[in-house]
Amino acid sequence: MAEEVKLFRTWSSPYALRIVWALKLKGIEYETIFEDLTNKSPSLLQYNPIHGKVPVLVHDGKPVCESLVILEYVDETWKHNPLLPQDPYEKSMARFWANFGDDKLMKSIWQLFIAHEKDQDVAAVAALENLKLVEEQLKGKKFFHGETIGYLDLAFGWIANIVSILEEIMSLKLVDGERFPHLSSWIQHFMDAPVIRDCWPPRDKMIIKFQVMRENYLAPATPK
């Protein structure tokens, strides 16, 4: 019986990209449904009624939401080319760092991105400290789990894409080769990987999108 796999995503969501990569790594055929989050489809609201967000993976009519939850579902359902390590301790470490990436690292980089000039130094300290922790995880490894791309590479994949875009807009280099040799090297390897590189959203469109977001955050500060 043929399986039916659908992925609800937007053109730019880094969370949805994780699933695009995972499905590609596993060689799973699927249908893509692009959503406009300002005008959500009835299907999206039906499959993710609580959050109304992407990504949503729908497998034979059953929806799975939250990108890291979806990654684990994909890994447990299609067992070839495993994404997560087998060992329970290593698995815990992978989950820990993926959550760190979303909860701490992404937030601190975002805070720096939307900071007013006077707040930038303080925001940069936090972002750099968090990046350093990720740098340490890569010592002696090509990818986070070793020689091949896995769960944590997909979870951190947004670093390879979005950080350079934010750096360009801010005119500020965060992940430089001197301070972050392992992370810089990982970015290069990840971006060059055939499964990964064809999926990036158009860079010029991303720059415009994030530039507008930044302007919206910085604008209201001017006193009335």
Place this chain on the structure above:
Amino acid sequence: MEETGGVKLLGFWVSPFAQRVKWALKLKGVQYEYIEEDIYNKSPLLSKLNPVYGMVPVLVHNGKPISESIIILEYIDEVWKQAPLLPQDPYERAQARFWAKFAEEKVRQSVWEAMCSSGEEKQKAVKSAVEAFEEFEKELKRRGTKFFGGETIGFVDIVAGCISYQLALHEEVGSIKILDSSKFPAISEWIKNFLNHPLINEGLPQKDQMFAYFSKRSKEIASQKMSHKTA
């Protein structure tokens, strides 16, 4: 085959996060050494075992530390296979993980914020909490089972379980009302069933001590917020 190697749990007496891990270990019959940490005066041990966050709980198994309560629960479930917390089926597991995240981020978190805030912020937090409870109520009703996990306590029950013994205190300290039993009959019934389990109810912190702690903490947090505003 039993895993060799000691199991240690670093916790804090009132921490709902550490309580989750205690419940999981007890339900699986895993012997462990409990180490009480003063999170306001962190020991070198805690800083060494959880260098990133310096928080409890930390589970140490065979000398290796694991942090973050929900991650620890998954680890425990994978190492000790008796009394499974997560279902076997990948789709059901995904649902459990989704609802555990919801229970932590939307249910527990919003109650805490509602307790610790005031004015408009408090009203907003209470509204969020009630909305979260409504979703939780709907899902419990839809499942129609004694616990979230079925007829036995499971992953989501343990993650959400802190509300069973702390929610009423948060409501009292914060002068808020979230759990109206006439509006949330399924959750109210679930709380009763959950606390009825001897391993769940055993060794919970004293109510008056928790009340004093939450009163103190919510005042501290409120005054921190005021000093940020005036800074």
